[in-house]
Amino acid sequence: MYCPEKYIRGNGLQRRDAEDISNRFIEKMIWKPNEIVLDVGCGPGDVSSNILYPLLKNKIKRMVGVDRSIQMVEHAKKTYGYPKLEFKVLDIENVNECISYTNSFDKIFSFFCFHWIHKKADALINMKTMLKSGGEILLHFMLVNPIVELYKYIDAEWQIFVKDTRQPNNSYSQDEVKTMFIEAGFRIINSESSVRKYTYPDLTSILDAIKSVDDMYNVLPPQLHDRYSMHIKDKILEKKMFNICPNTKVITRYLPITVHAIKD
Numbered sequence: 001m002y003c004p005e006k007y008i009r010g011n012g013l014q015r016r017d018a019e020d021i022s023n024r025f026i027e028k029m030i031w032k033p034n035e036i037v038l039d040v041g042c043g044p045g046d047v048s049s050n051i052l053y054p055l056l057k058n059k060i061k062r063m064v065g066v067d068r069s070i071q072m073v074e075h076a077k078k079t080y081g082y083p084k085l086e087f088k089v090l091d092i093e094n095v096n097e098c099i100s101y102t103n104s105f106d107k108i109f110s111f112f113c114f115h116w117i118h119k120k121a122d123a124l125i126n127m128k129t130m131l132k133s134g135g136e137i138l139l140h141f142m143l144v145n146p147i148v149e150l151y152k153y154i155d156a157e158w159q160i161f162v163k164d165t166r167q168p169n170n171s172y173s174q175d176e177v178k179t180m181f182i183e184a185g186f187r188i189i190n191s192e193s194s195v196r197k198y199t200y201p202d203l204t205s206i207l208d209a210i211k212s213v214d215d216m217y218n219v220l221p222p223q224l225h226d227r228y229s230m231h232i233k234d235k236i237l238e239k240k241m242f243n244i245c246p247n248t249k250v251i252t253r254y255l256p257i258t259v260h261a262i263k264d
Contacts (some may be wrong), residue, residue: 002131003046003212004044004071004075005075006208006211007044007212007213008044008208008210009208009212010212011046011047011112011209011212012198012200012209013125013198013253013254014045014047015047015051016198017111017112017140017196017256018047018051018052018111021111021138022051022052022055022109022141023055023238024159025138025190025258025260026055026056028190028260029107029136029138029260030134030136031059034060035061035106035213036060036061036062036063036064036104036105037052037060037064037106037107037108038063038064038065038066038104038107038108038130039052039066039103039109039110039111040066040089040092040108040109040110040127041066041067041069041092041110041111041112041113042065042072042073042076042116043067043069043072043076043085043113044069044072045065045072045073045075045077045079045127046062046079046080047111048076048080048087049080049082049085052109052174053082053084053085057084058083058258061084062084062086063085063086064085064086064088065085065086066088066089066090067087067089068089068092069089069091073088073089089142090227092117092123092202093119093123093126094126095122095125098126098127098129099126099129100175101130102129103129103130103131104130104131104132105130105131105132105135106131106135106136107137107138108127108130108131108135108136108137108234109137109138109139110138110139110141111139111140111141112140112141113139114139114141115141115143115144115168116166116168117168120180120230121180121183124181124184127184128186128263131263132263133263133264134263135262136189136260136261136262137186137260137262137263138259138260139258139259139261140256140257141256141257141258142254142255143173143174143177143255143256143257144254145167145169145170145171146254147167147210147213147214147215148168148169150172150210150214150232150235150241151167153235153238154235155160155230156229158228161219162216164219165219166215166216167219170222174193174257177191177257178191178259181259181261185263186261186262186263187262187263187264188259188260189261189262190259190260191257191260192257192258192259193255193256193258194255195254196250196253196254197253197255198252198258199249199251199252200250200251200252201249201250202250203236203244205232205248206250207229207233207236210228210232214232216228
């Protein structure tokens with residue numbers, strides 16, 4: 001996820017869910033005047049700017065979008081400009097980076113970021129530290145990382161490169177996620193998970209979406225990229241990982257979880 005433009009072209013699913021979840025949960029939260037909010041894993045800034053900010057601008061004093069990718073944050077800074085919104089580089093797993101924001105935020109949002117995090121327990125503890133007492137957190141992420149599932153099917157010649165990617169190789173049940181939040185010190189207000197569907201206009205679109213988040217392209221030598229892309233396409237078709245309709249549209253099913261919790 002180091003090419004902002006490519007990611008934005010392929011993140012229709014992420015934007016759709018972020019808008020849906022934001023519209024449903026923001027009004028359920030308790031708001032005070034002039035709150036300060038954080039968006040963790042803001043990526044190129046499009047969700048922060050075009051979805052979250054319009055919903056929050058009349059409720060907040062300031063909004064901060066953070067991401068560990070310098071390229072993503074630089075794109076966000078150059079592309080989106082609002083008086084109450086700023087973007088910063090921050091690794092939510094790194095306690096030394098997060099501790100300077102102790103008790104700084106009233107609300108923390110995060111969409112489609114948490115399944116990329118390796119040290120999830122550490123990240124949750126850091127978010128709790130960054131929240132004020134009574135602050136609320138809203139996370140929406142995949143229980144099963146689809147890229148990790150895809151790696152299970154690739155041939156041995158490509159498997160040797162998987163160990164060098166930054167992709168976490170674990171999946172969780174809803175109960176395991178709840179336990180993780182509780183052990184980090186949160187009280188869960190609501191947790192929900194169900195299979196969702198998203199329709200891509202064609203196979204090329206979903207292949208581009210996969211490519212925009214697949215860390216293999218940062219690991220493989222450039223001369224192997226095209227052959228790896230073809231291999232991924234072949235495996236998707238062979239394993240029937242998606243439902244390809246007669247009109248060429250492609251339907252994907254995925255399993256996200258939404259957790260709304262509070263720091264008492």
